[in-house]
Amino acid sequence: MNYDMNKDTPKIKTNEHQKSKDNFEQKAVIRLNNVTKSFGENHVLNGFNLVLYEGENLVVMGKSGSGKSVMIKCLVGLMAPDSGYIEVMGKEISTLDRQTLDELRSDIGFLFQGSALYDSMTVRENLEFPMRRHRDKLGIVKDTTPLVLEALENVGLAHTMNLMPDELSGGMKRRVALARTLILKPKIILYDEPTSGLDPITAKEIIELMRSIQKKYGTSSLIITHDVDCARVISERMVLLVDGINYAEGTYSELSASTDPKVEAFFKK
Amino acid sequence: MAESIPSVFEISKILGRLKQFFIQIGELSFFARRFFKELFSVPFEFKELLRQCYQMGNRSLMLVGMTGFIIGLVLTLQSRPTMIQFGAVSMMPNMVGISIVREIGPVITALICAGRIASGIGAELGSMRVTEQIDAMEVSGTNPFKYLVVTRILATTLMIPILIVFGDLIALLGSALVENLKGQVSFQLYFNTVFDALSFGDLIPATIKSFFFGFVIGLVGCFKGYYCKKGTVGVGISANTAVVMASLLLFIVDFIAVFVSDIFYEL
Amino acid sequence: MANTKLENLRLGIFVVLGTILLLIAAYLIGNRQNMFSKTFEITAVFKNATGLQNGNNVRFSGINVGTVNGIEMINDTTIQVRMVIQDNMRNHIKKNAIASIGTNGLVGSMLINIIPGEGISSKISPGDQLLSSNKIGTQDMMSTLSITNENAALLTADLLKISKTLTNGQGTLGRLLNDTIMANDLHKTIINLKNTSYKANATITNLNDIVGQFNFKESTADVLLNDTLSGRRIKNVIQNLETTSSEIDQMSKNLNLIIAEINDGQGAISYLAKDSLFVNQLERSMQNIEQGTERFNENMEALKHNFLTRGYFRKLEKQEKKLNKL
Incomplete structure (x- = not known):
């Protein structure tokens, strides 16, 4: 039934990315092929396909509980898919041993939904934490202060260095979390609901930050959200995740003009 | 027919509970196995271990000391009249000393620590799990099991025995105080009598036992916290069940320890 | 950073102190078992x-x-x-x-x-x-104690019987104890005996003095000095008196002891209670003693009237009167 629907939709499908890759001569940094994942009777991912090209901002939209977070966690090996193929920067996740996986992870930044700052550490220690195991990547670092300061300045919070996370507001926490994500200078950043739980103004600030960082470091970004405004501002390309598959694919303007009822449901106010 | 339906339902409920219990035990065993596997793999999170040791050891000392003191006081006050009835009041230090060192000191201290430390670990790791801090650690290249679980279990395993030593000493001091005030027994005589009554058969099994107590407290706390269910309710449940399960396991371990030491020491 | 250092310091103190305490405990226990x-x-x-x-x-x-x-x-x-x-x-x-x-x-x-x-x-x-x-260990001690206890119980039962018969006035000792007249007599006799023996003692010392004076100083007794017969007689009398008085003394002491024992109800009771012969003897000896004292008194009286010692006794009386007058 799903396949029937796919045929009806204008922009879609598994073979599509092959074409676009050739067109733009872009390198794929993330590639998901026919990934399935289910929790008991609940089939969250049902043959999901996705490609993220180097330097692009891709937004994956879906309803709550549609499996966006599960998908993104499968990408960094926090969860293992039931079946399917996941490749990040040319390496298949499921075949990697712990050490190689950790090395690979240092190239992927992950901004968690609730910021996920370590409550028991200061902002500075929070930022230093990812460096504990990835010293080699940055060379021998004796003094971490300049690195921490640089990351905090990127998000405009250099003065909070010695505060504890619970002394910060929600928006500040999110920005510190972003700074932490950036400290290892990742090539790919995965954003899990970057604007959730924030007021619209703060959300806009965060989105602006994301864009400026993307410009500054030339990272590829995979953004998961259900926030249409966020998607409109930041997306270069969008994928709609419905019923466990990549239901529709295209730019914001293309998808918002779609007449498919399931696609329309996303853009309805 | 009408009666047989609820009874069948009851049985299946009990069987379900039983199944759940064995699943828990099994998961806990796997968790313990993973602990030992990761314990001996590099890198070693020494700084975090020290921090946890401080949090669990020094920070619990006050609580353990106060409980120990009161237990020593109360135990002596309560058993004095009976001993006087038997005309064996001069045996008070022997009795209190042996019961504190062998059983009461370790068990009370461990239970207090199960309340303070196991629930603390359960809640802390639980909330870290819920707010994805554990995932964040994993992603930033630090093995959260090593960083959070191994250090905490190791810290409790090392700190609880020391806390028990302090608890025992303070309990004996409390007992000696009562004997000193009520029975005119000098502190020197009290401790002379206590150490006269004690043998290695009392001290060594109690010390070995206390390491297992520490291990159980850390293991259960971490297990419950690490596999916390989503949501704030999950954190509460983690903290709660950590205390209940740790206390229960403490008594089981205590029973096994007494049983085994009985065989070894033929006492 | 400084905070962490302080924490580590405290932790170090905590761990070292705990370990030392444990080692001290182990040492103290081992020391008592002579391990070191x-x-x-x-x-x-x-x-x-x-x-x-x-x-x-x-x-x-x-x-x-x-x-x-x-x-x-x-x-x-x-x-x-x-x-x-x-x-x-x-x-x-x-x-x-x-x-x-x-x-x-x-x-x-x-x-x-x-x-x-x-x-x-x-x-x-x-x-x-x-x-x-x-x-004997505690257990043996306990078993011995229980046997002793049984014996004691038997003994008490016997004693109870004896004391009952005693209070009922049966048996000789019962009679002795319950017969108040006899007890009074006995008491009086003993007092008399005491007095007599004191007096006898005094007399004997006096006599000794007199005899001494006869031998060495008093010229008035010169006549007698050559009269060896009279001298010997007097000596004999004195010797007799001495032995009699010492015997009486001894006897009264014995009697005192007996009375004390009877009063205390200890020792000789069971012996006495069954030995009626002894009581008879006691009675007889009482009579003898009474007779003896009477005779002694007579002797003393006779001595007073004897021509040799009459002067001495008069002198004594005069001295007494003088003392009384003064």
Whole structure:
């Protein structure tokens, strides 16, 4: 039934990315092929396909509980898919041993939904934490202060260095979390609901930050959200995740003009 | 027919509970196995271990000391009249000393620590799990099991025995105080009598036992916290069940320890 | 950073202190089991180990000097106990010392007591076997005590019977005790006897004085000095008097004792209660004593009127009168 629907939709499908890759001569940094994942009777991912090209901002939209977070966690090996193929920067996740996986992870930044700052550490220690195991990547670092300061300045919070996370507001926490994500200078950043739980103004600030960082470091970004405004501002390309598959694919303007009822449901106010 | 339906339902409920219990035990065993596997793999999170040791050891000392003191006081006050009835009041230090060192000191201290430390670990790791801090650690290249679980279990395993030593000493001091005030027994005589009554058969099994107590407290706390269910309710449940399960396991371990030491020491 | 350092310092103190405490406890316990001091081993053989255990104390003259470290059954009546003794006790324990099993208090743990033997003996050396005495243990003591108790119960029953018969005035002692007249008589007699013997004593001293004066100083008695016959007679009288009075004295003392015993109701009671013969004898001797005193009084009276001593007695009376007048 799903396949029937796919045929009806204008922009879609598994073979599509092959074409676009050739067109733009872009390198794929993330590639998901026919990934399935289910929790008991609940089939969250049902043959999901996705490609993220180097330097692009891709937004994956879906309803709550549609499996966006599960998908993104499968990408960094926090969860293992039931079946399917996941490749990040040319390496298949499921075949990697712990050490190689950790090395690979240092190239992927992950901004968690609730910021996920370590409550028991200061902002500075929070930022230093990812460096504990990835010293080699940055060379021998004796003094971490300049690195921490640089990351905090990127998000405009250099003065909070010695505060504890619970002394910060929600928006500040999110920005510190972003700074932490950036400290290892990742090539790919995965954003899990970057604007959730924030007021619209703060959300806009965060989105602006994301864009400026993307410009500054030339990272590829995979953004998961259900926030249409966020998607409109930041997306270069969008994928709609419905019923466990990549239901529709295209730019914001293309998808918002779609007449498919399931696609329309996303853009309805 | 009408009666047989609820009874069948009851049985299946009990069987379900039983199944759940064995699943828990099994998961806990796997968790313990993973602990030992990761314990001996590099890198070693020494700084975090020290921090946890401080949090669990020094920070619990006050609580353990106060409980120990009161237990020593109360135990002596309560058993004095009976001993006087038997005309064996001069045996008070022997009795209190042996019961504190062998059983009461370790068990009370461990239970207090199960309340303070196991629930603390359960809640802390639980909330870290819920707010994805554990995932964040994993992603930033630090093995959260090593960083959070191994250090905490190791810290409790090392700190609880020391806390028990302090608890025992303070309990004996409390007992000696009562004997000193009520029975005119000098502190020197009290401790002379206590150490006269004690043998290695009392001290060594109690010390070995206390390491297992520490291990159980850390293991259960971490297990419950690490596999916390989503949501704030999950954190509460983690903290709660950590205390209940740790206390229960403490008594089981205590029973096994007494049983085994009985065989070894033929006492 | 400084905060972490302080924490680590505190943690270090905590850990080191805890470990030291544990080690001290272990040392104190081990010290009492003589694990850390130089020791030597001796043995003793007992018939019954009465609950002795490894680790029980060994005391020499009441001081803890070692511990039991092995109990072996050699045959059905022989148990060998090995003891570890502190090395510095080697000079004090001799080969003839005696070991026995005892308890520390009535309900305390078992221990071995070593008591120095009598006589001179050489110092003990490692591996020696001590002599042992199978002293009664608490249990034996208890069984003995219970037998004693039974005996005591029987005895009390007997005593009860005796005292009943006594109060009922049956038997001779009963009569003796219940007969108040006789008791009074007895009392009076004894008082008389006392007085008499005092007087007799006084008289005898006086007589001695007189005789002395006869022999050496008084010229008025010169006549008598040559009259050896009279002198001898007087001497005889005096000697008789002396023996009589000493006998009376002795008798009254005996009587006093008897009375005291009767009054206390101790000792001789059971003897007396059954020996009616003694009571008869007592009665007879009372009569004899009474007669004896009467006679003695007569003698004394006669002495007063004797021509030789009359003057002396008069002098005494005069002196008394003078004293009274003054």
